[in-house]
Amino acid sequence: MEANSSGADVSADHIIAELLDMGFEFDKISEAIGIVGPCRADVVEFMLNGSGSEQRKPAGGLQRRSSDRSTRPANPRGNFKQSSITDHIASTTGSKMESRGGEASTSYSWLAPSIDTAVTAAVCSKSKPEPQTLLQNSRGEFDLNDKISAVLKKHFGFSCVKGFQKEALDAWSAHKDCLVLAATGSGKSLCFQIPALLTMKIVVVISPLISLMHDQCLKLAKHGISACFLGSGQPDNRVEGKAMAGMYKIVYVCPETVLRLMEPLKKLAEKPGIALFAIDEVHCVSKWGHDFRPDYRRLSVLRENFCSRKLKFLEHDIPLMALTATATLHVREDILKSLKMSEHTLVVLTSFFRPNLRFTVVVATIAFGMGIDKSNVRRIIHYGLPQSLEAYYQEAGRAGRDGKLSDCTLYCSFMRTPTLLPNKRSDEQTRAAYRMLLDCFHYALNTSTCRAKILVKYFGEDFGPDGCQMYFSTFSMYLLLI
Numbered sequence: 191m192e193a194n195s196s197g198a199d200v201s202a203d204h205i206i207a208e209l210l211d212m213g214f215e216f217d218k219i220s221e222a223i224g225i226v227g228p229c230r231a232d233v234v235e236f237m238l239n240g241s242g243s244e245q246r247k248p249a250g251g252l253q254r255r256s257s258d259r260s261t262r263p264a265n266p267r268g269n270f271k272q273s274s275i276t277d278h279i280a281s282t283t284g285s286k287m288e289s290r291g292g293e294a295s296t297s298y299s300w301l302a303p304s305i306d307t308a309v310t311a312a313v314c315s316k317s318k319p320e321p322q323t324l325l326q327n328s329r330g331e332f333d334l335n336d337k338i339s340a341v342l343k344k345h346f347g348f349s350c351v352k353g354f355q356k357e358a359l360d361a362w363s364a365h366k367d368c369l370v371l372a373a374t375g376s377g378k379s380l381c382f383q384i385p386a387l388l389t390m391k392i393v394v395v396i397s398p399l400i401s402l403m404h405d406q407c408l409k410l411a412k413h414g415i416s417a418c419f420l421g422s423g424q425p426d427n428r429v430e431g432k433a434m435a436g437m438y439k440i441v442y443v444c445p446e447t448v449l450r451l452m453e454p455l456k457k458l459a460e461k462p463g464i465a466l467f468a469i470d471e472v473h474c475v476s477k478w479g480h481d482f483r484p485d486y487r488r489l490s491v492l493r494e495n496f497c498s499r500k501l502k503f504l505e506h507d508i509p510l511m512a513l514t515a516t517a518t519l520h521v522r523e524d525i526l527k528s529l530k531m532s533e534h535t536l537v538v539l540t541s542f543f544r545p546n547l548r549f550t551v552v553v554a555t556i557a558f559g560m561g562i563d564k565s566n567v568r569r570i571i572h573y574g575l576p577q578s579l580e581a582y583y584q585e586a587g588r589a590g591r592d593g594k595l596s597d598c599t600l601y602c603s604f605m606r607t608p609t610l611l612p613n614k615r616s617d618e619q620t621r622a623a624y625r626m627l628l629d630c631f632h633y634a635l636n637t638s639t640c641r642a643k644i645l646v647k648y649f650g651e652d653f654g655p656d657g658c659q660m661y662f663s664t665f666s667m668y669l670l671l672i
């Protein structure tokens with residue numbers, strides 16, 4: 191027996207039943223329990239990464255499997271909120287229970303960005319209320335912030351939601367569509383996981399990769415939240431039926447499957463109800479992005495079908511929450527249009543400026559390996575030009591997640607033609623690929639401006655003349671001839 195993240199004791203049988211129910215294979219669960227013992231957190235850790243807690247780690251433990259989340263994302267019509275980089279760097283590296291004060295945030299209309307000084311505070315529970323001790327307001331309702339604090343603490347052990355998470359949750363609670371752009375590892379998942387815990391309804395999450403869905407379900411199991419994944423990677427064919435009967439709080443599904451399940455989803459929307467459709471890695475919608483997936487474009491059926499105009503039992507349209515880590519203005523615009531998101535979509539944006547990263551380009555002919563995904567990576571070295579600056583920002587951004595000064599070095603030889611897109615591509619895709627490559631050339635060849643500034647500008651953000659002074663007043667460019 192062990193204590194789970196919610197404080198309750200669970201047995202090996204209980205863990206097996208729980209994970210089987212989510213659609214994981216019996217053999218894998220048993221193997222994990224056999225190695226790390228009947229501790230849910232360790233079993234999940236083992237299934238995710240091939241290791242349990244330190245003292246129970248098997249000799250010669252397996253290699254860590256990183257969930258490779260390729261990410262990047264626009265509403266010319268929507269409201270635009272932009273919060274500080276400290277929104278993600280400081281909080282993700284801090285202790286789980288740390289309490290954070292207010293966070294600086296700027297907001298602007300994204301067509302004509304103009305920064306103002308609006309402050310978006312993180313929601314922290316001062317008194318750390320337990321669900322049963324929440325105070326009701328005069329109409330007998332619980333305050334949303336208190337509810338959020340309570341579920342956050344109960345399931346995840348955190349005291350505060352970050353500023354951008356609060357913005358997204360406010361949009362959801364106001365039944366608004368929302369586009370969230372926040373860095374890799376900043377905590378986007380909580381934006382759509384919390385709604386599942388605040389209502390009796392289900393959250394449906396559309397995700398492009400089975401490995402991502404798999405990992406997220408395991409992490410939710412660790413936090414005592416029932417979830418499942420549907421699609422070709424689901425070995426148990428009973429899980430789909432159970433999911434469509436409302437037996438899981440969070441249902442992860444790939445785009446092809448969501449398109450196939452439109453009718454069952456409409457029934458689910460009636461009873462017990464769908465709280466939210468979250469579209470993760472939403473840059474996959476855009477042909478202008480580096481990770482285009484045609485099925486993502488067909489997800490406009492969600493906005494077209496799950497609205498009160500079409501489904502008479504709905505009081506409000508079911509909100510869409512689209513999330514990504516990187517997207518240019520062009521890609522954002524494309525996302526909003528392609529998904530037919532509401533004209534009142536709120537765009538929540540955290541700054542792309544990472545003050546602790548120094549960007550250097552070295553023109554050379556020597557090969558170097560890539561860094562790995564850890565919080566304290568001090569240097570990311572790219573060998574060869576990336577296909578796009580989105581891809582570069584995504585990969586280089588793995589450096590310095592702990593907020594400490596780190597270097598991002600790009601080695602490239604202008605003598606070598608960079609790889610473009612797959613051989614079979616339309617003229618439009620070829621043009622887009624060349625455009626993206628041209629941006630990379632401009633970035634690499636720049637000798638007059640701070641590189642961080644170019645990257646941030648590329649994503650449509652202007653942090654003013656002072657932004658670089660701390661670390662970027664100079665940059666390096668070496669020419670190594672061999």
Ligand SMILES: Nc1ncnc2c1ncn2[C@@H]1O[C@H](COP(=O)(O)OP(=O)(O)OP(=O)(O)O)[C@@H](O)[C@H]1O
Binds near residue numbers: 259373
């Ligand atoms: N409010 C919070 N306070 C402290 N830690 C948080 C908070 N929200 C999220 N985190 C932590 O941040 C980490 C990253 O979260 P998550 O995986 O959701 O990031 P993400 O933005 O979805 O990343 P990616 O783009 O790689 O998918 C997790 O360990 C999560 O527990």
